Amino acid sequence: MHPLLCVKDHLHMQSSLLLPYRYKFIGAAIFLLSLALGILVRFWEFQFNFLTVVSSQKTGGMFDDKINFTDEIALTGIILGLLFLAFARERKEDEFISRTRLESWQWAVLTNYILLLIATWAIHGFAFIDVMMYNMLTIPILFIIRFHYVMYKTTSFTEN
Amino acid sequence: MKNTIRVERAIKNITQAELAEKIQVSRQTINAIESNKYVPSTVLALKMAKLFEKKVEDVFILEETD
Numbered sequence: 001m002h003p004l005l006c007v008k009d010h011l012h013m014q015s016s017l018l019l020p021y022r023y024k025f026i027g028a029a030i031f032l033l034s035l036a037l038g039i040l041v042r043f044w045e046f047q048f049n050f051l052t053v054v055s056s057q058k059t060g061g062m063f064d065d066k067i068n069f070t071d072e073i074a075l076t077g078i079i080l081g082l083l084f085l086a087f088a089r090e091r092k093e094d095e096f097i098s099r100t101r102l103e104s105w106q107w108a109v110l111t112n113y114i115l116l117l118i119a120t121w122a123i124h125g126f127a128f129i130d131v132m133m134y135n136m137l138t139i140p141i142l143f144i145i146r147f148h149y150v151m152y153k154t155t156s157f158t159e160n
Numbered sequence: 161m162k163n164t165i166r167v168e169r170a171i172k173n174i175t176q177a178e179l180a181e182k183i184q185v186s187r188q189t190i191n192a193i194e195s196n197k198y199v200p201s202t203v204l205a206l207k208m209a210k211l212f213e214k215k216v217e218d219v220f221i222l223e224e225t226d
Contacts, residue, residue, distance in 0.1 A: 092180075096189035096198050154188040154197070 018089040027084025034077025041071045048073075075136075082140040090151070100150050108142035163220045165194050168212040183207045 040046035051069040090097050115138065119131045169179055176190045185204065192198035200208070209216040 090186065092184070092186040094185040094189050095201050095204060096192050097186055099198070100188075151188055154191050 017087065018093065019084060019087050021089050021091055023084045024088035027081050027086075027088060029081075030077050031081025031085060034074050034081055037070070038074035038078055041074050046070065078137065079140075082137060082144070086140045086143050086147075096154075097151070100147060100154075104143050104147040104150065107146050108139050111142050111146075112138045161199055161220055161222055161226055162196060163193065165190070165208065165219065168208075168214065168219060172212065179208075179211075182211055 037046075047068045047070045049068075051073065053067050053069065055065045055067055112135070116131075116135055119128070119135075123131050165179075169176070174182070176194070177187050180187045180190045183204065189198065189200075189204075193200050205216050205220055209219045212219060
């Protein structure tokens with residue numbers, strides 16, 4: 001074995017939290033399907049009737065004792081889809097890509113809280129519930145956008 | 161730090177993609193190093209120098225500001 005090949009193990013260790021490359025496609029599929037379901041639930045009050053469960057406890061007025069899990073399924077799918085997309089390995093995951101990943105998470109967290117601070121002061125009352133809902137998902141979304149933007153930008157330099 | 165990778169590639173007559181393939185990194189990494197956006201690890205610097213049959217100091221050069 002070539003002595004320099006041991007670098008591969010080193011790189012592998014660095015990125016052991018990552019999923020195989022194919023999860024990029026699995027993640028995209030789960031995300032898009034769940035997003036479509038989420039939009040149906042959110043704006044058209046869509047429900048799968050078979051996902052309704054009647055609670056054994058009386059919850060006393062504020063909530064119905066019937067719970068429908070369509071929205072839980074949608075949110076679970078959206079979160080898992082985004083995490084798969086964010087944590088899928090690149091085809092050739094190496095040290096520069098690892099660094100870009102860390103930088104992009106840092107950027108995503110910071111940008112997320114800057115947006116949240118702006119929204120805190122700009123949006124009031126019940127509308128803020130929407131802000132909180134979307135804010136649950138902004139960190140991975142910002143990460144995915146920024147990470148792929150940097151990767152794209154670094155590929156498209158002029159080759160010579 | 162600057163580097164002479166672009167020149168060394170021209171001497172060897174290989175593209176960024178071919179260099180990336182030879183030292184098992186992504187094309188983005190070669191690109192980022194060549195354009196001084198990324199300083200490679202010692203391991204990667206040694207691999208590149210070895211491939212170009214040069215000393216590391218001949219491929220990667222410290223600058224006044226470093």
